[in-house]
Amino acid sequence: MRDVAVIGVGCTEFGEHWGTSFRDLFVKAGALALEDAGVTGEKIDALYVGNMSAGRFVEQEHIGALIADYAGLATNHVPSTRVEAACASGGLAFRQAVIAVASGMEDIVVAAGVEKMTDVGTGASVDMLASAADREWEGFAGATFPGLYAMIANDYMHRYPLTREQLAQVAVKNHENGARNPIAQFQNRITVDTVLNSSLVADPLRLFDCSPITDGAAAVVVVPLDRAREFTDSPVRVLASAQASDTIALHDRRDISTMDATVAAGKRAFAQSGLAHKDIDMVEVHDCFTIAEICAIEDLGFCKKGEAGKLTADGVTALNGDIPVNTSGGLKACGHPVGATGIKQIYEIVSQLRGEAGARQVDAEIGMAHNVGGTGATVVVHILGA
Amino acid sequence: MRDVAVIGVGCTEFGEHWGTSFRDLFVKAGALALEDAGVTGEKIDALYVGNMSAGRFVEQEHIGALIADYAGLATNHVPSTRVEAACASGGLAFRQAVIAVASGMEDIVVAAGVEKMTDVGTGASVDMLASAADREWEGFAGATFPGLYAMIANDYMHRYPLTREQLAQVAVKNHENGARNPIAQFQNRITVDTVLNSSLVADPLRLFDCSPITDGAAAVVVVPLDRAREFTDSPVRVLASAQASDTIALHDRRDISTMDATVAAGKRAFAQSGLAHKDIDMVEVHDCFTIAEICAIEDLGFCKKGEAGKLTADGVTALNGDIPVNTSGGLKACGHPVGATGIKQIYEIVSQLRGEAGARQVDAEIGMAHNVGGTGATVVVHILGA
Numbered sequence: 001m002r003d004v005a006v007i008g009v010g011c012t013e014f015g016e017h018w019g020t021s022f023r024d025l026f027v028k029a030g031a032l033a034l035e036d037a038g039v040t041g042e043k044i045d046a047l048y049v050g051n052m053s054a055g056r057f058v059e060q061e062h063i064g065a066l067i068a069d070y071a072g073l074a075t076n077h078v079p080s081t082r083v084e085a086a087c088a089s090g091g092l093a094f095r096q097a098v099i100a101v102a103s104g105m106e107d108i109v110v111a112a113g114v115e116k117m118t119d120v121g122t123g124a125s126v127d128m129l130a131s132a133a134d135r136e137w138e139g140f141a142g143a144t145f146p147g148l149y150a151m152i153a154n155d156y157m158h159r160y161p162l163t164r165e166q167l168a169q170v171a172v173k174n175h176e177n178g179a180r181n182p183i184a185q186f187q188n189r190i191t192v193d194t195v196l197n198s199s200l201v202a203d204p205l206r207l208f209d210c211s212p213i214t215d216g217a218a219a220v221v222v223v224p225l226d227r228a229r230e231f232t233d234s235p236v237r238v239l240a241s242a243q244a245s246d247t248i249a250l251h252d253r254r255d256i257s258t259m260d261a262t263v264a265a266g267k268r269a270f271a272q273s274g275l276a277h278k279d280i281d282m283v284e285v286h287d288c289f290t291i292a293e294i295c296a297i298e299d300l301g302f303c304k305k306g307e308a309g310k311l312t313a314d315g316v317t318a319l320n321g322d323i324p325v326n327t328s329g330g331l332k333a334c335g336h337p338v339g340a341t342g343i344k345q346i347y348e349i350v351s352q353l354r355g356e357a358g359a360r361q362v363d364a365e366i367g368m369a370h371n372v373g374g375t376g377a378t379v380v381v382h383i384l385g386a
Numbered sequence: 387m388r389d390v391a392v393i394g395v396g397c398t399e400f401g402e403h404w405g406t407s408f409r410d411l412f413v414k415a416g417a418l419a420l421e422d423a424g425v426t427g428e429k430i431d432a433l434y435v436g437n438m439s440a441g442r443f444v445e446q447e448h449i450g451a452l453i454a455d456y457a458g459l460a461t462n463h464v465p466s467t468r469v470e471a472a473c474a475s476g477g478l479a480f481r482q483a484v485i486a487v488a489s490g491m492e493d494i495v496v497a498a499g500v501e502k503m504t505d506v507g508t509g510a511s512v513d514m515l516a517s518a519a520d521r522e523w524e525g526f527a528g529a530t531f532p533g534l535y536a537m538i539a540n541d542y543m544h545r546y547p548l549t550r551e552q553l554a555q556v557a558v559k560n561h562e563n564g565a566r567n568p569i570a571q572f573q574n575r576i577t578v579d580t581v582l583n584s585s586l587v588a589d590p591l592r593l594f595d596c597s598p599i600t601d602g603a604a605a606v607v608v609v610p611l612d613r614a615r616e617f618t619d620s621p622v623r624v625l626a627s628a629q630a631s632d633t634i635a636l637h638d639r640r641d642i643s644t645m646d647a648t649v650a651a652g653k654r655a656f657a658q659s660g661l662a663h664k665d666i667d668m669v670e671v672h673d674c675f676t677i678a679e680i681c682a683i684e685d686l687g688f689c690k691k692g693e694a695g696k697l698t699a700d701g702v703t704a705l706n707g708d709i710p711v712n713t714s715g716g717l718k719a720c721g722h723p724v725g726a727t728g729i730k731q732i733y734e735i736v737s738q739l740r741g742e743a744g745a746r747q748v749d750a751e752i753g754m755a756h757n758v759g760g761t762g763a764t765v766v767v768h769i770l771g772a
Contacts, residue, residue, distance in 0.1 A: 103489030
């Protein structure tokens with residue numbers, strides 16, 4: 001297997017793009033990534049696109065071909081493949097691109113993610129997102145994602161010492177980071193009171209515990225490491241690419257407060273890279289809800305079970321902390337266009353490792369991305385190094 | 387890159403499975419493939435699943451995880467990835483499995499395809515299938531797949547010498563083959579008159595020119611060639627895996643009667659394998675409509691443009707002809723559960739190359755599979771050898 005490097009990244013602003021179509025969102029992100037990589041379209045060997053549910057959000061399947069076409073790659077008949085794993089679709093698309101280059105089958109590959117969620121109403125969106133859980137045993141019984149993560153939060157808070165204020169601090173920190181990120185959907189700072197006084201969504205989760213409905217797209221370009229210097233002076237190496245599955249339904253898990261797929265994918269990524277936790281300088285985790293960030297920090301092994309709330313309250317995961325988490329603002333503040341999120345995490349890590357993260361810059365040479373589908377039925381973990 | 391071999395295949399009966407759920411269909415095909423390969427679940431390293439539109443057909447996304455779970459692979463947290471390219475989803479899932487093994491990243495990988503189409507009405511199905519075309523520029527204008535392929539047929543018949551009777555002969559041949567295939571949806575023989583007297587769907591295409599709405603699943607197991615003999619005495623080698631894209635909308639093509647993506651993927655597959663047309667003993671092509679088989683035979687280079695109608699009428703593509711096409715019965719008679727079709731093609735070729743095709747057995751050492759998404763925006767071509 002060949003070593004793989006990222007040579008370019010691009011991302012649209014995340015938000016409610018009423019005037020921009022699904023296909024235009026992608027084209028913008030792709031063009032930014034190609035420009036950043038200094039690669040022209042005719043050199044691209046393959047495309048992998050992460051997308052959760054364009055079939056339901058915009059009544060369009062066959063996303064790979066659509067995007068190859070609108071990106072101007074149909075002329076060369078460039079292979080283009082859509083990958084779907086609910087909210088982990090982006091991370092998986094990146095992983096497939098890495099595998100394609102590592103195999104020697106392709107040289108210059110674009111991995112992208114896109115979702116256009118605001119063409120339908122919020123109620124419809126929530127139902128569409130519920131198709132990431134077990135439709136027959138969860139969705140038909142009325143469970144939505146806020147409800148499922150509320151069950152995780154209740155179970156967690158019953159068993160471990162996590163206060164409501166500590167949980168709110170996850171959102172406060174992520175909004176602080178989002179305020180420093182020009183592509184973030186929410187660039188406003190909030191306080192613990194903002195979270196505690198926001199409307200209840202599914203007890204104990206309130207509005208500011210939840211990531212928003214977002215339109216957006218992100219793209220990155222990967223090549224064999226030994227060709228990276230043809231394109232850039234600052235390639236970012238892919239040190240590990242790991243993926244794990246778990247039961248689709250929450251009620252079938254061994255323990256609903258521990259994402260075993262996160263534990264498994266994290267261990268595999270550390271084993272692949274030969275790195276230890278102390279080597280990781282920053283982490284982008286999948287904070288679709290505040291409780292998800294708490295669980296992720298622990299399940300990836302950055303602290304013991306039950307300690308992540310205090311860690312967050314103590315500022316350890318803040319921009320200036322020992323292990324900055326979600327410097328992009330995370331899903332909470334940067335926004336969560338479900339298929340694009342996993343690629344945006346790679347975008348953020350590459351920006352940080354290159355020292356191009358502006359007001360949210362941290363001192364980092366190695367970063368980790370953690371992307372989750374559903375309530376943890378798919379988890380993808382990548383480690384990147386400058 | 388490592389050489390890759392297929393060591394096991396499984397397929398459900400194709401048809402209207404009112405009493406079997408989406409997940410049960412897959413589990414059945416997967417179990418058959420594992421039994422055939424002599425592999426137990428705990429040895430599987432990864433899973434790739436082709437599925438077009440479970441999000442719309444059964445309101446379920448996150449298919450990779452769902453299937454890993456119901457196949458009993460969640461316990462080991464086996465990575466599972468859904469791949470979507472409309473009706474080419476199965477072929478692409480096989481290709482991703484081949485890449486994963488070729489890369490050295492995984493050893494024992496299952497590639498599967500599944501679609502459960504009869505949980506919604508036929509009208510809804512037709513609309514869902516239209517999401518494989520350009521929704522904004524074709525679907526919203528009222529174009530359905532029969533309509534799009536009728537345009538291809540009209541253009542083709544205007545320019546090339548193809549009679550209505552020759553076109554019907556494609557369906558007659560495929561029903562003859564389907565009658566010899568125990569998994570086929572339609573096992574009845576028909577005549578040219580059956581086709582010509584069937585109801586008009588979209589002029590000139592009649593009911594018996596169209597593949598049906600089908601439920602079904604298929605699965606195959608791939609491993610590195612150098613490990614294949616651990617599992618089977620009759621491994622089937624993957625000699626080529628090629629993929630190409632084209633514009634999603636038919637009206638943007640250079641020529642609507644020639645699928646340039648088929649031409650490109652076919653040439654790439656021949657180049658990869660070092661084989662010539664005379665080396666290919668049988669072909670499974672994507673006959674979603676009779677006209678599609680005519681175009682495929684020509685665009686893959688088995689005859690010149692305009693000759694495939696006569697070739698078919700002369701029996702060259704029949705079971706006992708020089709180049710048997712769609713020995714399985716094709717999409718027309720075997721049925722077309724859209725995400726499963728590409729894997730069923732591999733199933734058929736492996737069955738033939740092993741000499742296990744029963745009443746439809748042909749003399750074949752090398753076979754080709756041709757799987758199309760939409761009206762040719764994605765094409766996947768594989769060559770397999772005994």
